[in-house]
Amino acid sequence: xxxxxxxxQSMFIQEGEDVSMNCTSSSIFNTWLWYKQEPGEGPVLLxxxxxxxxLTSNGRLTAQFGITRKDSFLNISASIPSDVGIYFCARGxxxxxxxxxxxxxxxxxx
Amino acid sequence: DGGITQSPKYLFRxxxxxxTLSCEQNLNHDAMYWYRQDPGQGLxxxxxxxxxxxxQKGDIAEGYSVSREKKESFPLTVTSAQKNPTAxxxxxxxxxxxxxxxxxxxxRLTVL
Numbered sequence: 001x002x003x004x005x006x007x008x009q010s011m012f013i014q015e016g017e018d019v020s021m022n023c024t025s026s027s028i029f030n031t032w033l034w035y036k037q038e039p040g041e042g043p044v045l046l047x048x049x050x051x052x053x054x055l056t057s058n059g060r061l062t063a064q065f066g067i068t069r070k071d072s073f074l075n076i077s078a079s080i081p082s083d084v085g086i087y088f089c090a091r092g093x094x095x096x097x098x099x100x101x102x103x104x105x106x107x108x109x110x
Numbered sequence: 111d112g113g114i115t116q117s118p119k120y121l122f123r124x125x126x127x128x129x130t131l132s133c134e135q136n137l138n139h140d141a142m143y144w145y146r147q148d149p150g151q152g153l154x155x156x157x158x159x160x161x162x163x164x165x166q167k168g169d170i171a172e173g174y175s176v177s178r179e180k181k182e183s184f185p186l187t188v189t190s191a192q193k194n195p196t197a198x199x200x201x202x203x204x205x206x207x208x209x210x211x212x213x214x215x216x217x218r219l220t221v222l
Contacts, residue, residue: 004131006152033210033211035204035213042116042200042202043200045211045212049185057147066136088152090211092209096141096208097158097168098209100153101152102151103152
């Protein structure tokens with residue numbers, strides 16, 4: 001199946017720092033989704049993007065759907081300890097199936 | 111409250127036994143999905159169902175079976191044919207005409 005490249009694999013940052021992660025695909029798609037997963041829990045939807053160039057915010061989180069429709073970025077500003085978790089990107093495909101990136105593990109040091 | 115429930119949270123089984131994981135949603139969503147997650151890995155699709163009484167294999171369906179007799183329910187059976195069943199299993203659902211999936215809390219299956 002189609003692959004998503006998500007980077008970085010992991011990040012270790014200090015509280016208060018900004019964070020940026022991204023996903024790229026070799027193909028064009030119409031939907032990009034960003035999820036956060038905490039240990040032992042299911043992923044929770046953070047932001048959904050449906051249009052090329054779309055920039056959407058959810059509190060301290062901002063995500064953008066790349067103009068080429070092959071990539072997406074998630075930024076977290078002024079990180080706090082509860083931002084810790086794994087962040088997944090996902091892109092929509094045929095039959096409403098999603099393909100997921102392998103995730104970015106975020107650790108925030110207080 | 112509307113949402114997706116999975117039970118149990120933790121499940122232990124002996125090797126060679128079949129086990130069924132429950133997934134129920136009251137969101138009136140048409141499509142439901144089962145994923146498997148291994149440490150350090152993304153989510154891999156096992157089976158999905160877009161309507162009642164119909165389901166399709168995902169990328170790693172071997173050793174698993176599902177049924178969709180009711181819109182609200184999509185149970186997953188991990189059979190003895192699954193060679194490495196210990197994993198975290200996630201159920202998701204989505205409404206019609208949308209890619210946005212919502213996940214349950216997951217079931218951690220450990221086969222001893």
